Amino acid sequence: MDLSNENVVHVKKNGIEYIQFKKLLEYEDILTHCFTLKPLDFGDNSNYEEKKDIVIKNYKTICNELNIDYKNIVRPYQTHTNNVKELGEDFGIFLDENKDIDGFITNKRNKILSLTYADCTPIYLFDPVKKAIGNIHSGWQGTVKKIAKKSIEKMIQVYNSNPENIICVIGPTIRRCHFEVEDDVKDIFLKEFEDIKDIITKGEIKESKQKYYIDTVKINKRMLMEMGICEENIIDCGICSVCNSELIHSYRKEGKTAGRNTALIMLK
Numbered sequence: 048m049d050l051s052n053e054n055v056v057h058v059k060k061n062g063i064e065y066i067q068f069k070k071l072l073e074y075e076d077i078l079t080h081c082f083t084l085k086p087l088d089f090g091d092n093s094n095y096e097e098k099k100d101i102v103i104k105n106y107k108t109i110c111n112e113l114n115i116d117y118k119n120i121v122r123p124y125q126t127h128t129n130n131v132k133e134l135g136e137d138f139g140i141f142l143d144e145n146k147d148i149d150g151f152i153t154n155k156r157n158k159i160l161s162l163t164y165a166d167c168t169p170i171y172l173f174d175p176v177k178k179a180i181g182n183i184h185s186g187w188q189g190t191v192k193k194i195a196k197k198s199i200e201k202m203i204q205v206y207n208s209n210p211e212n213i214i215c216v217i218g219p220t221i222r223r224c225h226f227e228v229e230d231d232v233k234d235i236f237l238k239e240f241e242d243i244k245d246i247i248t249k250g251e252i253k254e255s256k257q258k259y260y261i262d263t264v265k266i267n268k269r270m271l272m273e274m275g276i277c278e279e280n281i282i283d284c285g286i287c288s289v290c291n292s293e294l295i296h297s298y299r300k301e302g303k304t305a306g307r308n309t310a311l312i313m314l315k
């Protein structure tokens with residue numbers, strides 16, 4: 048199985064697999080990034096103590112592969128908020144000061160932003176002019192709370208970024224094909240977003256419940272464009288995490304025991 052496509056390079060090396068995005072590889076001299084694949088698992092907030100040894104081992108493995116130092120990993124407690132934080136001086140895994148953070152931005156070098164995903168949408172941000180990066184966890188709840196919009200506002204405010212320069216990469220995520228919801232979730236989206244008719248598709252009725260399919264990637268793209276990001280600078284990897292759950296941890300497919308993939312991005 049190979050996830051390579053016009054925007055994606057699938058790397059298989061030394062027994063591990065990960066993907067990288069061609070657009071970000073253009074800046075390889077100042078930027079390192081990846082999205083890990085199975086079997087690497089980075090655990091979650093709730094099972095970190097239990098999985099700590101394996102998680103640290105996996106960080107070491109992927110960081111070795113990318114030639115970066117795992118000690119520079121910074122990872123927040125993600126709780127589906129829309130809180131985007133500029134990285135402070137402290138870094139590490141699950142520090143108290145990084146609770147309830149679902150997006151990091153930084154212009155510091157050698158700090159590895161690591162957020163983890165199992166179906167939620169990873170958004171990588173890179174401003175090559177101001178040399179600033181971001182890693183944004185936009186699950187469906189984060190999407191409703193417009194974390195993508197908030198992260199761009201924050202880059203403008205903190206780094207004086209011009210949105211026209213910012214490159215956004217949308218990583219593997221649950222897509223319309225698998226994001227099946229019922230009236231309760233559909234209504235939340237309808238309430239929050241106008242002009243969303245092309246984003247919600249009516250599905251079948253199952254067990255007397257009407258199902259719908261929602262395209263959260265399209266919502267995020269639209270949100271980014273409303274913030275002034277150029278369409279050609281929004282790169283969608285096009286990969287559905289549920290369709291490709293052989294290689295990608297998927298909550299929808301695997302439930303509570305699902306592992307986590309990590310998206311990493313670092314300025315060299």
Ligand SMILES: [Zn+2]
Pocket residue numbers: 222223224225287288289290291
């Ligand atoms: Zn799918």
